[in-house]
Amino acid sequence: MSAGQLIDGKSMAQDVKRELVQRIDRLESETGVRPGLAVILVGNDPASETYVRGKVQDCRDVGIRSELIRLPESTTEEELLGEIDRLNEDPLFHGILVQLPLPRHISAERVIHRIRPEKDVDGFHPINVGKLVIGQESFVPCTPYGIMEMLRRTGISVAGKHAVVVGRSNIVGKPISLLLQQADATVTMCHSRTKDLPSHTQRAEILVVAVGKPHVIGPEHVRPNAVVIDVGINRTPEGKLTGDVDFEAVRPIASYITPVPGGVGPMTRAMLLVNTVRAAERAAGNVRG
Ligand code: GUN
Numbered sequence: 001m002s003a004g005q006l007i008d009g010k011s012m013a014q015d016v017k018r019e020l021v022q023r024i025d026r027l028e029s030e031t032g033v034r035p036g037l038a039v040i041l042v043g044n045d046p047a048s049e050t051y052v053r054g055k056v057q058d059c060r061d062v063g064i065r066s067e068l069i070r071l072p073e074s075t076t077e078e079e080l081l082g083e084i085d086r087l088n089e090d091p092l093f094h095g096i097l098v099q100l101p102l103p104r105h106i107s108a109e110r111v112i113h114r115i116r117p118e119k120d121v122d123g124f125h126p127i128n129v130g131k132l133v134i135g136q137e138s139f140v141p142c143t144p145y146g147i148m149e150m151l152r153r154t155g156i157s158v159a160g161k162h163a164v165v166v167g168r169s170n171i172v173g174k175p176i177s178l179l180l181q182q183a184d185a186t187v188t189m190c191h192s193r194t195k196d197l198p199s200h201t202q203r204a205e206i207l208v209v210a211v212g213k214p215h216v217i218g219p220e221h222v223r224p225n226a227v228v229i230d231v232g233i234n235r236t237p238e239g240k241l242t243g244d245v246d247f248e249a250v251r252p253i254a255s256y257i258t259p260v261p262g263g264v265g266p267m268t269r270a271m272l273l274v275n276t277v278r279a280a281e282r283a284a285g286n287v288r289g
Pocket of ligand 1 (some may be wrong): 097
């Protein structure tokens with residue numbers, strides 16, 4: 001049986017990082033500016049600890065200066081906002097990332113609003129979200145940005161295609177729908193209240209799944225030769241990582257498919273670095289798009 005080709009996010013992310021090393025060297029030699037990223041972690045959620053360690057290591061790999069600012073669970077909102085004010089003014093840091101989720105006594109909304117939009121490398125600030133909606137240049141959230149980059153690097157054309165997005169989160173579903181539409185796809189958005197999900201997903205030439213539940217998409221949801229992008233990262237009872245798509249069952253039907261792990265995740269991490277370098281280039285007046 002023929003099988004969908006793997007879109008190897010891990011090796012693609014390595015390509016992106018290699019390209020960034022050169023871009024960072026050029027920026028530094030031309031302007032004296034080395035990109036810097038400040039990562040704030042409040043509390044010690046184990047998953048968040050893993051994520052932020054990964055982000056700091058990624059920065060180290062490509063030559064971005066990074067600082068991990070660890071604050072105790074008991075940190076007040078005012079204290080965290082004060083830390084952001086300090087980093088907003090610090091010219092050594094071009095990007096600020098506050099790892100989510102935050103402890104319950106802190107409003108993520110207030111915190112995100114406080115980050116200067118020019119330093120918002122997560123692309124979560126309403127200014128950046130608004131710019132994305134109206135098609136102005138902005139910081140695009142890393143996961144949807146990574147998905148668009150995966151499609152581009154794989155040579156998959158989007159214009160005129162029917163794309164179906166399952167999931168309507170602010171971080172993935174909404175922004176990827178906008179980006180696909182801006183790339184001239186016809187986009188259908190599905191979500192938890194969608195009736196007869198397969199009737200929609202079966203029409204998808206490009207299917208993006210960002211629900212956060214294991215194997216909600218099986219072969220009965222997938223159109224022959226579809227490109228299947230799986231954003232889910234779920235842990236099975238045995239402790240293994242698995243996507244929102246039943247990979248083994250869907251792969252024979254797809255033309256291309258992303259694995260979990262090793263698909264969208266590594267590209268998400270790489271795009272945070274891209275956003276940070278772009279923030280530094282803009283701060284240095286050395287914009288390359
Ligand atoms: N927690 C899980 N994903 C993310 C992300 O993309 N950015 C931030 N800041 N926190 C997260």
